[in-house]
Structures are given as C-alpha cells and as structure tokens.
Amino acid sequence: MHFESELKLLLMSQHSLLYVVTDEEERLEYTLRKIIEQELSGFMYYWDFIEGYHDNPNNAKKATGNPLGALEFIDNSTSGTSKFFILKDFHVFMNDISVIRKIKNIAKKLKNINCNIIISASEIQFPPLLKNSITVIEFPLPNVQEIQIELERLSKVLSINSSVCIRDLAVAYKGFTIDKIRRSVAKFISSQKSIDSITDCILEEKKQLIQQTDILEFYPCNNNLSDIGGLINLKKWLVKRSDAFSQQARTYGLPSPKGVLLVGIQGTGKSLSAKAISEQWKIPLLKLDVGKIFAGIIGESEKRMRRMIAISEQSAPCILWIDEIDKAFSRLNQSTDSGTTNRVLSSFLTWLSEKETQVFIVATANNISLLPAELVRKGRFDEIFFLDLPRKEERANIFRIHLMKLRPLSWKNFDLTHLSILTEGFSGAEIKQSILEAMHDAFYEKREFNTRDISNAIKEFIPLSFSDKSSISALQNWAKLGKVRLASDRSINN
Incomplete structure (x- = not known):
C-alpha cells in the first residue's frame, strides 16, 4: 500500500x-x-x-x-x-x-x-x-481491494449468499469507511431485504453521505442523449467513451478520460448534456456549487477545494459537473480577492493535470473570455466543445423531442418545419419555453394547443441571442481558429 x-x-x-x-x-x-x-x-x-x-x-x-x-x-x-x-x-x-x-x-x-x-x-x-x-x-479511505477483503470476511462471518459480485459491491462502497461499510451491511441484514438489491441502497447512502458535506450535490439523472436535439459531434464523442472507465479499457491500455469543457450561451444544452453523460455512462453525477467553495475566512476556500477533490476521488468513478465555471474565476480580475481565487485555481489546475482517479469533469461556461488562459489550454480537458445556437434541422428536432413527451399521441399534428423557421436565433431552452407558453394560453381557453398557439408565442418572444451577439460571435471565432470544437455536425458558416 x-x-x-x-x-x-x-x-x-x-x-x-x-x-x-x-x-x-x-x-x-x-x-x-x-x-x-x-x-x-x-x-x-x-x-x-x-x-x-x-x-x-x-x-x-x-x-x-x-x-x-x-x-x-x-x-x-x-x-x-x-x-x-x-x-x-x-x-x-x-x-x-x-x-x-x-x-x-x-x-x-x-x-x-x-x-x-x-x-x-x-x-x-x-x-x-x-x-x-x-x-x-x-490516511486514505480503503481502496477497492481492501473493501473487497472486508466484504469477503463479512460474507463468511454472516453466512451471506448472494449473486451480486463482491467486486461490484466493493466498487459501489468506494468512498465509505470500513466502519460505515460494516454498519451498512448490518442494516441490510436487519431490514430483511434481498441482499441482491444492496447496490441501489448503497447508492442512496452514498447520496446522503455526499450531501452532508454541503459542497457537492448528488444529482439525479433523468435525461439521456436522445433528449438532446442536435449536438451530433458531442454525442458521438460521448458514445465512443461509454466504456472508458471499464476494466476492459484499462486492460486495453486506455487512460481514463479527464473531462470536457462545454461553452455557449444560456439554453444551448450544456446542463442537459452533463446529465445525459451520467445516464449514458451509468456512473453517478456530482454537482459542484462553485459559490460554496469561496468562503469569507482566510484559508477556508482552499480547504473546501481540497475537500471537494477528496470527496470526488472517493466517489470515483463519477462525473463532476461544475456549472458556470466562468463566474467563479471571473474573480481573478478583481483586486479585493487577496489571492484566494488564484490559490484555489492553482489547486484545481494541478489536480486537473495530475489526477489519476476516474473523475470525469464536465465544466460549463457561458462566457469563455472570462476563463483564465491556463484553464482552457490543451491538456486540461480532453476536448472543448462550442454549443452554438441550433440550426433549422436541429430546431425541428428539438420541437419534436419536447412535443413527443408532452403529446405522445398527437405530436405529428404540429408543423415542425414551420416552427423551426420561425425560431431562427432561438436556443433549445427558449424553444421549450415557447411551447409551454402556448400550452398556458390554450389551457386558459379550455382547449388543446396547436401549431398556431406556438407560433403566436414565438412572435412575442425575444430570444437571448438578440442581446448576446458578442458572446456568440466570439465563440464562433474560437471555433474557426480551432480552439474549440463544434458540438453540432456542421460548418461554422452554416
């Protein structure tokens, strides 16, 4: 050891x-x-x-x-x-x-x-x-091998017969102390539940354990890649890495992927993508509230960053979702920081470069210009994807996805092509909001909503892109220069 x-x-x-x-x-x-x-x-x-x-x-x-x-x-x-x-x-x-x-x-x-x-x-x-x-x-928490030895000992002492692989249980228990594992196993036996259902219970206990830290949130995932309209390049990239954390990948010699940085204006699917990755790869999603890292007491922010890293590594394999990372490190431009942000950023960058644990970072940013150059240079992340506003075909697909969920039997009655033409410059979130606005109007009039209701809602809607053209233009220039990769399967000039 x-x-x-x-x-x-x-x-x-x-x-x-x-x-x-x-x-x-x-x-x-x-x-x-x-x-x-x-x-x-x-x-x-x-x-x-x-x-x-x-x-x-x-x-x-x-x-x-x-x-x-x-x-x-x-x-x-x-x-x-x-x-x-x-x-x-x-x-x-x-x-x-x-x-x-x-x-x-x-x-x-x-x-x-x-x-x-x-x-x-x-x-x-x-x-x-x-x-x-x-x-x-x-003194690190027990590794998978130590946990496996303890579980084998417990199974003999308690005469537990289970079809669940001890190795799989050991991986599920990663991040627990030995004492916590013993109490957890004793709890399952006392509850007279089937020992084969233990994995779901471990996940629930791990969720409670993480939420007690008040730094990370164990985030539920109800979305998959099919819920995302467009972003073909990003989805292909993710599908190819679905088994990247498996034993077979390690035997093959593949290093564990580090993470991705998703950049784009609000509503283009960055947060949805983070949730979909977790569902696609079948590993838990931890969400970091960066605001909770920065505390008023000197030295406390650095301590919280170390604690966040420790919890993430103890929970590996997992996805660490850092939402709106640009807002956290925009403090670097402020003179009232006393160097705290620089020290926190330094710790984070060192970890990004040197981490060997299976923690996949999904960082999202609205304004890439606020991010320090050290964070976006090659090697920090496996890839930087630019999530641009959806083009016509992608907008039609986004309408289809939302309407299929809301009206699974009658969604084909809507004119998706017409709606996609009307929503030039709309983000995916704004398209969803226009549908909901149409539903409210029709519900108020006690009737079923239709294409005309959505069209009327669209005409009254002012998309965010109209007021954020500078951010979109800057990101498109980055894409043309090859600094970021387009998440959608198209040319930047389309």
Missing part, C-alpha cells in the same frame, strides 16, 4: 512528529500496529483526553484530561527501544501556547531518545508556529 510505504519511510527517516488526517481511528491503529510491530520493532503508547495513556498496564490513566501532561510523559522517556506515541484528537489542544512551546521543545530531542509522536486528527488544524515541526500525511 502507498500509505503504509510512505508512513514507514517517514518513521525511518527521522520525521519524529507526524500528523495523520483520518476519521478512522480503529483502522489507523491497526495499520500502525502492523507497521511498528512487524517492521520497526517498537513499543506503542496510546493517549486520549478521557482515558489518558492506556494499552499498557504500567501507564494506565496517566495524563488523564491533561494534554500537557501527555507531552511531559513523552519528554521523560528514556532512550533505548523505539517508542511511538499515538495522541488522539490532539489537534484541539494545539492552540494553547504552553502546548505549542512544549511540542517545539520535545521536537528537538525526539530523535535523540528514539521516539515518534503520531497525532491522529479528523482535519488539518494546527497553529502556524508548528508548521516547520510537523509532517502532515493523509
């Missing part, structure tokens, strides 16, 4: 004060015990605020309720056999000046007395005065 190797290396290379970020104390203790007892040959001491030192009868209850006393105990240790002191939740006491001073004093002598301090904490929270003394390492 990468974590075990890294931790062993740190302990052997005189990194005497480690700060391990985790919510899994029990699993961390097991991992530490395995490394220390089997490979480093040392004694382990555990301390927490309520019980003091324990796990050793000679030191039982020492330094109970006394964090400074816990450090004194370490300070009084003699050299000899290696000693490893695990201090649980110690980060909550590390803003006290006496604790800070004591840690700095001890840090100087730990190497001489052959001791290591390992602080376990659920978050990174220690004063700047200690940043040069402490090495931070994150």
